[in-house]
Amino acid sequence: MIMTLVARCRAKKFACLLGLGCVLALPCAFASEVYTESAMADNHAIRVQLKAQDKMVLSSQLSGRIETLVWKEGQSFKKGQQLVAFDCGIYKAKLDYAIAAETTAQKKHAIAQRLDNLQSISVLDVSQAESDFIMAEAERKIGEVMVKRCAIAAPFSGRVSKRLVEQGEFVSEGEPLLEIYNTSAYEVELIVPSRWISRVNIGDTFTVQLDETNQEYEARVTRLGSVIDPLSQSFSVFGQISSKSKALLLPGMSGSALFSYSKALGGNTAP
16 A cells, blocks of 8 residues: 555656646747747858859760860850760761761652653662662761761850760760869849748848858749658748849858848738
């Protein structure tokens, strides 16, 4: 009986302690939430990462030896400049052969048509001559495409971020050659609380302050994330740097995005 009473007293004491802990925990959690909202209301600083809006990996469209590759990491180029050139001797020879074959097939087709007008050739022979001419024409077009692939021109003005092969190497079709990015347009990605989903809209303006340059840049919201992370209760917002001065910008820079209180919270400044 005595052991039972002691156990009950311990259980009640533990329950009281738990109850007290819960009572104490509730104000702490509430204070934390109020502090977070207060901090957000003061400056609305959100961490951001800078990325190039256009970036790509240039890959080989044919198998062959790299004849010219002078661009190295960090170098700038203009749109239309040749970045990579391949040894194109065999492809040019194939194109010459295809052009000659097309010329021959075209002449045979013309002769077959004249004989057909004189009814001096069978219908099958006329069809065969026509098919040979069409196939020769197709082979010539394939040859022209392959010769064009012997050189890769820059699709935009930008910089080389990584060089993956060396001049003189033999590469296979589809092998990566260079990583490049566009220097004229940058975007920032930021993670904001999910409760901002109805407050931040496409077209809203904000200020980006980068740690590396210690400068501020005007930006505009261009698109919103399509899902909310259930663990962090946040979603992605993407914006584009609209400031004209982009000389010092590099992909990978980070900083803070500053939203005004009125824009971030829909203009409601009341407590």
